[in-house]
Amino acid sequence: MPDDTLLNQIKDPANRPNPYPLYARLRQHPVSLQDDGSPDGVWVASTHGAISSLLGDPRVSSETLPPADRPKTGNPITDFLIKPIRDRIVNNHRPFIFRDPPDHDALRSAVMHQFTSERVQGMRERSDRLVEELLDAKRDVRRFDVVDDLAYPLPVTVICELFGVPREDEPKFHEWATQLASALEPDSLTNDETRAKNSRTFDAIAGYMGDLIKEKRKHRGDDMLSGLANDTTPDGVKMGDYDLIATAVLMLVAGHETTVNLITNGLLTLLRHPDEMERLRADPGRAPRVIEELLRYEPPVQFRLRRAISPIDIAGITIPEGGDILLLLAAGNRDAAVFPDPERFDPDRKGVRHLGFGGSLHYCLGAPLARFEAESALTALARRLTSPRLVEDPPPYRAGAALRGPQHLHVAIEGMGD
Amino acid sequence: MSDVAALTSDSHAVVVGGGLAGLRGAEAMRDAGFEGRLTIVGNEPHRPYDRPPLSKHVLTGLLPPDVTRLPSDLDGDVEWRLGVGAASLDRGARTLRLTDGTTLRYDALLIATGTRARPWIHPEEERLPGVFSIRSRDDAASLRAALVARPKRVVVIGAGFIGCEVAAVCRELDLPVCLIDPSPSPLGRVIGSAVGGLIGAVHEGWGVEMRLGAEVAHLEAKGGRFVGVRLKDGGRIEAQVAVVALGAVRNTEWLDGSGLSADSGGIDCDERGFVTDAFGQPDPRIAAAGDVARFPHPLYGGRRIALEHWGHAVAQARHAGRLLAGDASGPVYGAVPNFWSTQGDMVVKSVGLTEGADAVAIVQGDPAERRFVALYGRAGRCVAAVSVDSARWLPAYGHLIETAAPFPPAEAVTDRPSRKIDILDPGFA
Amino acid sequence: MPTTDDSRDPTPLRVSVDLNLCQAYAQCCYAAPRHFRLIGREALFYDPAPSADARADMERARISCPVQAIRVEDPDV
Numbered sequence: 019m020p021d022d023t024l025l026n027q028i029k030d031p032a033n034r035p036n037p038y039p040l041y042a043r044l045r046q047h048p049v050s051l052q053d054d055g056s057p058d059g060v061w062v063a064s065t066h067g068a069i070s071s072l073l074g075d076p077r078v079s080s081e082t083l084p085p086a087d088r089p090k091t092g093n094p095i096t097d098f099l100i101k102p103i104r105d106r107i108v109n110n111h112r113p114f115i116f117r118d119p120p121d122h123d124a125l126r127s128a129v130m131h132q133f134t135s136e137r138v139q140g141m142r143e144r145s146d147r148l149v150e151e152l153l154d155a156k157r158d159v160r161r162f163d164v165v166d167d168l169a170y171p172l173p174v175t176v177i178c179e180l181f182g183v184p185r186e187d188e189p190k191f192h193e194w195a196t197q198l199a200s201a202l203e204p205d206s207l208t209n210d211e212t213r214a215k216n217s218r219t220f221d222a223i224a225g226y227m228g229d230l231i232k233e234k235r236k237h238r239g240d241d242m243l244s245g246l247a248n249d250t251t252p253d254g255v256k257m258g259d260y261d262l263i264a265t266a267v268l269m270l271v272a273g274h275e276t277t278v279n280l281i282t283n284g285l286l287t288l289l290r291h292p293d294e295m296e297r298l299r300a301d302p303g304r305a306p307r308v309i310e311e312l313l314r315y316e317p318p319v320q321f322r323l324r325r326a327i328s329p330i331d332i333a334g335i336t337i338p339e340g341g342d343i344l345l346l347l348a349a350g351n352r353d354a355a356v357f358p359d360p361e362r363f364d365p366d367r368k369g370v371r372h373l374g375f376g377g378s379l380h381y382c383l384g385a386p387l388a389r390f391e392a393e394s395a396l397t398a399l400a401r402r403l404t405s406p407r408l409v410e411d412p413p414p415y416r417a418g419a420a421l422r423g424p425q426h427l428h429v430a431i432e433g434m435g436d
Numbered sequence: 437m438s439d440v441a442a443l444t445s446d447s448h449a450v451v452v453g454g455g456l457a458g459l460r461g462a463e464a465m466r467d468a469g470f471e472g473r474l475t476i477v478g479n480e481p482h483r484p485y486d487r488p489p490l491s492k493h494v495l496t497g498l499l500p501p502d503v504t505r506l507p508s509d510l511d512g513d514v515e516w517r518l519g520v521g522a523a524s525l526d527r528g529a530r531t532l533r534l535t536d537g538t539t540l541r542y543d544a545l546l547i548a549t550g551t552r553a554r555p556w557i558h559p560e561e562e563r564l565p566g567v568f569s570i571r572s573r574d575d576a577a578s579l580r581a582a583l584v585a586r587p588k589r590v591v592v593i594g595a596g597f598i599g600c601e602v603a604a605v606c607r608e609l610d611l612p613v614c615l616i617d618p619s620p621s622p623l624g625r626v627i628g629s630a631v632g633g634l635i636g637a638v639h640e641g642w643g644v645e646m647r648l649g650a651e652v653a654h655l656e657a658k659g660g661r662f663v664g665v666r667l668k669d670g671g672r673i674e675a676q677v678a679v680v681a682l683g684a685v686r687n688t689e690w691l692d693g694s695g696l697s698a699d700s701g702g703i704d705c706d707e708r709g710f711v712t713d714a715f716g717q718p719d720p721r722i723a724a725a726g727d728v729a730r731f732p733h734p735l736y737g738g739r740r741i742a743l744e745h746w747g748h749a750v751a752q753a754r755h756a757g758r759l760l761a762g763d764a765s766g767p768v769y770g771a772v773p774n775f776w777s778t779q780g781d782m783v784v785k786s787v788g789l790t791e792g793a794d795a796v797a798i799v800q801g802d803p804a805e806r807r808f809v810a811l812y813g814r815a816g817r818c819v820a821a822v823s824v825d826s827a828r829w830l831p832a833y834g835h836l837i838e839t840a841a842p843f844p845p846a847e848a849v850t851d852r853p854s855r856k857i858d859i860l861d862p863g864f865a
Numbered sequence: 866m867p868t869t870d871d872s873r874d875p876t877p878l879r880v881s882v883d884l885n886l887c888q889a890y891a892q893c894c895y896a897a898p899r900h901f902r903l904i905g906r907e908a909l910f911y912d913p914a915p916s917a918d919a920r921a922d923m924e925r926a927r928i929s930c931p932v933q934a935i936r937v938e939d940p941d942v
Binding site: 127130135136138139303306307310369370371375377378381385386389 | 888890891892894895896898906921924925928929931932933
Binding site for chain 3: 747782785
């Protein structure tokens with residue numbers, strides 16, 4: 019019998035800096051039932067083969083969120099009239115990462131229709147400039163925090179500009195996004211306090227978004243939210259307000275909470291592999307390989323949740339109908355059956371089919387943004403930092419086990435070049 | 437069973453066939469460590485090029501016909517004999533005679549001579565100006581020129597994949613087009629008329645005229661030019677351009693007299709990939725790959741099949757190249773057959789073989805949305821799947837086919853929570 | 866995107882995409898928008914002979930393909 023406490027050990031913050039030995043132990047069984055505090059446990063898939071197969075399995079649902087059930091307030095009008103309506107709206111208009119076909123496909127295609135390569139290309143150039151500006155501001159310091167000074171503000175600015183969120187409103191999102199991102203952590207589903215907080219946060223951000231959408235209908239801008247609020251796709255999809263709010267919130271939260279980890283984990287990894295840092299400095303053309311290997315080696319999203327809607331036979335076991343599934347993407351990325359010498363950071367690997375962005379229907383929509391933001395940031399850091407070193411290794415980590423990355427990454431430098 | 441001949445750096449390996457399979461087979465020999473002389477013989481005057489764009493983007497004009505040369509890591513270490521074909525094979529003397537009268541002696545030979553377009557039944561009619569087929573880049577260039585002249589109507593004879601692709605191109609170019617086939621639907625022979633009919637409805641929506649259940653008797657001429665087709669039922673369709681898309685025949689005639697077991701259906705191979713003679717004995721110096729190779733497929737009980745698929749040409753040629761270079765360590769070649777076809781802005785893909793299927797069901801998606809997966813069963817087992825704009829689901833069905841899972845599948849899928857699926861007759865004539 | 870032969874690089878990169886593998890993730894279209902385009906939901910159109918100055922974008926496209934379906938030959942490497 020596999021050790022069923024491994025998932026709980028993974029969630030333990032003490033193991034945040036290096037969960038990989040635990041992942042290796044999980045991989046001894048491609049799919050294993052792990053204790054997660056719920057009566058039935060959760061089926062954890064940890065090999066590349068098992069994860070890939072489940073990602074593309076039509077019997078695996080992404081509709082994993084429990085029914086909305088916001089806390090009662092004691093006010094009968096709120097609790098018996100408003101609450102059921104609000105709960106129903108939330109249930110019926112989940113963002114598309116928590117939806118299955120055909121709804122998922124329609125919603126995602128509406129976003130893809132706005133997420134044009136021209137728009138993305140424009141943001142790529144913008145990202146290069148933003149990185150230089152953010153680093154210019156640290157020109158005279160000898161120590162800075164890569165998270166607060168670069169890795170967080172860069173993707174946040176990009177996603178806000180892409181969606182046409184006014185810059186002055188951005189600080190509000192910081193708090194909202196951190197709270198809502200906890201919905202991707204397994205315990206948020208069972209912890210009443212977290213759920214209550216998430217409900218309140220969602221109401222606040224949804225209220226803001228609803229107003230912004232109205233504004234975009236009155237005064238159309240050149241941004242994605244204006245496009246989504248006003249246009250119909252070639253397939254005839256035009257999002258209703260509730261779906262649009264849920265989608266916009268998803269995109270904004272994702273933009274705040276994921277790429278920050280890619281950039282920070284990236285610099286951390288390069289500082290731990292100074293030869294690779296030097297090679298990137300000498301040849302910025304290596305950046306795409308470095309980033310693809312980072313997505314394998316230290317993926318920003320370590321795992322995602324799913325549910326079996328039919329019994330699924332896989333790797334010698336049967337996941338029962340209704341079984342919760344945890345796809346441990348970061349473990350699959352270090353599967354020796356697919357990646358020789360998997361614990362080695364090696365940007366020169368050939369034919370890397372990593373799981374860093376998931377796969378199949380729910381492949382990360384923001385992947386192109388993550389890639390070019392990381393490229394802007396890491397090439398500039400490699401070029402401009404003189405003798406960088408980690409002040410603290412391992413650095414302090416953020417709370418999340420799913421969205422895993424340093425809380426701060428203090429780097430000491432001898433200078434900042436151009 | 438004879439042993440694999442060991443090649444040395446003094447050996448000469450010859451590849452007959454300058455297409456995708458020949459190129460990938462030659463690369464595989466190098467990858468497996470073969471350092472001797474390597475010659476590729478190709479009967480077209482061009483380096484190996486990619487054919488799928490010829491019936492699509494070359495015809496629409498998005499691509500010039502001569503830009504699809506295939507990427508390769510073979511460099512100067514290959515001798516090219518282009519514009520010359522194989523004429524005959526003398527296995528005793530280990531020599532290959534070429535159409536220019538020269539001979540090549542080989543220590544290892546890879547046969548990848550592929551196919552050519554199946555000719556129209558009346559050769560004199562096929563030579564008429566205005567009548568085209570598509571196999572080579574020169575064919576595609578000629579047809580493109582004819583389409584640019586904006587004919588009043590194009591007839592496409594044969595509603596297989598190439599025929600459907602050409603019909604879709606004509607509509608993209610806003611040219612009237614008529615698709616003629618004896619089956620009750622397009623693609624009827626390959627995917628059956630149940631699913632073929634769904635594809636046909638899409639073509640009709642694009643404005644393709646369908647003449648189904650109809651056969652062409654003659655291509656008619658006036659003043660030495662093609663002017664229309666006469667159907668077997670006596671009907672007549674006027675057109676200025678005819679595209680003959682009746683499938684392909686395999687280039688094996690040059691093997692007559694070689695003692696190898698070959699005919700218009702391909703050249704027989706053993707389970708390793710070596711070609712066999714009339715008595716089933718393998719020749720350990722000769723392998724075949726791509727469209728021309730008829731090999732025992734482990735998924736189909738060792739029955740010999742030949743596949744005209746792009747991915748198969750690549751994978752099997754890699755296998756055959758390694759085999760000839762002395763690396764017989766790999767597993768028996770038996771990839772699940774798969775292919776794709778781009779028709780206008782619609783992508784049709786398939787895994788498995790529909791041959792002999794007795795049932796089909798739309799298991800995901802919705803034909804009304806032009807987005808679905810059809811799963812085929814034979815004697816209660818999954819044998820093939822066809823996807824329309826649903827490629828990401830296909831690997832899951834490939835797995836059901838590889839493992840011969842029960843048909844119909846009993847489980848709910850995300851967009852069919854009720855588990856209710858209708859089983860249809862696939863409609864193979 | 867290519868138009869006529871005259872405008873083309875005489876020693877271009879050579880590109881092919883295994884469209885059996887392709888699942889229309891469109892990462893190449895973002896990495897190299899001048900050379901890859903999705904038509905409809907999943908019909909990928911690509912330039913099989915982009916000029917050598919597209920090298921960096923083609924490398925991004927090749928590396929980022931989730932199913933590793935893109936093959937590029939660079940005459941200068």
